[in-house]
Amino acid sequence: MTRSSLTTPPPGAAAPAPPPGAPLPGAALGSHYGHCFGCGTEHPTGLHLTARTPDGATVEAEFTVGEAHQGAPKLAHGGVLAAAMDEVIGMSVYLFHKPYVTGRLETDYLLPVPVGTTLHLRAWCNGISGRKAYLEAEGRIGAPDGPVAVRAAALFIEVSMEHFAEHGDLAAIAAEHQDFEVNP
Numbered sequence: 318m319t320r321s322s323l324t325t326p327p328p329g330a331a332a333p334a335p336p337p338g339a340p341l342p343g344a345a346l347g348s349h350y351g352h353c354f355g356c357g358t359e360h361p362t363g364l365h366l367t368a369r370t371p372d373g374a375t376v377e378a379e380f381t382v383g384e385a386h387q388g389a390p391k392l393a394h395g396g397v398l399a400a401a402m403d404e405v406i407g408m409s410v411y412l413f414h415k416p417y418v419t420g421r422l423e424t425d426y427l428l429p430v431p432v433g434t435t436l437h438l439r440a441w442c443n444g445i446s447g448r449k450a451y452l453e454a455e456g457r458i459g460a461p462d463g464p465v466a467v468r469a470a471a472l473f474i475e476v477s478m479e480h481f482a483e484h485g486d487l488a489a490i491a492a493e494h495q496d497f498e499v500n501p
């Protein structure tokens with residue numbers, strides 16, 4: 318992965334152990350919001366990612382490129398592929414049970430991805446330092462060990478729940494997340 322210093326964890330930054338109550342290895346993660354473009358089941362043209370964690374620390378998901386996701390004819394749009402990376406990375410940091418948002422997302426495109434392709438996505442955390450989480454993801458064509466089409470490195474920033482209340486609609490998210498501690 319070609320990455321900048323901004324998405325490279327500083328020396329000593331390590332991924333924390335999953336907190337108590339984190340999804341157990343093998344658990345399905347579900348959608349965090351029905352209208353989310355990445356994972357929402359109610360979004361008409363979204364990515365409809367279905368995700369699970371094999372080990373409580375990383376996330377695996379599949380995304381099948383549809384007609385609504387084209388850039389060039391019959392090929393996935395690069396921005397849509399970046400959105401898939403953003404989403405699966407967001408799910409992996411959400412395993413730590415704290416709210417984070419994307420600060421920076423860097424993407425390498427290695428292969429074109431035709432419509433109809435199922436991309437096998439995987440994301441993991443390389444380290445956390447203060448409010449900053451350093452994360453990585455890859456998308457492989459056709460199978461979990463297929464050729465790598467996309468790689469991404471990201472910096473996510475921990476925010477308070479006020480971030481969603483001030484700028485968005487916290488109640489709408491919270492209604493789907495009764496398990497999430499809004500005032501920890």
Ligand SMILES: CCCCCCCCCCCCCCCC(=O)SCCNC(=O)CCNC(=O)[C@H](O)C(C)(C)COP(=O)(O)OP(=O)(O)OC[C@H]1O[C@@H](n2cnc3c(N)ncnc32)[C@H](O)[C@@H]1OP(=O)(O)O
Pocket residue numbers: 323349355403404405406407408411416417418419420421447448449472474476490491494497
């Ligand atoms: C009920 C429960 C629901 C919970 C929720 C569920 C979610 C379940 C999973 C969701 C999965 C979604 C997957 C998609 C995730 C998105 O798409 S999130 C949407 C896209 N992102 C955004 O909208 C973020 C917009 N940006 C912002 O709001 C603000 O810039 C930020 C990122 C919060 C930072 O602002 P701030 O809090 O004032 O912090 P600030 O002091 O500026 O920065 C803190 C540190 O980060 C660094 N930093 C900040 N931005 C950057 C940057 N772009 N590049 C490099 N460094 C940066 C700063 O330099 C600073 O470093 P230090 O000085 O500490 O060394």
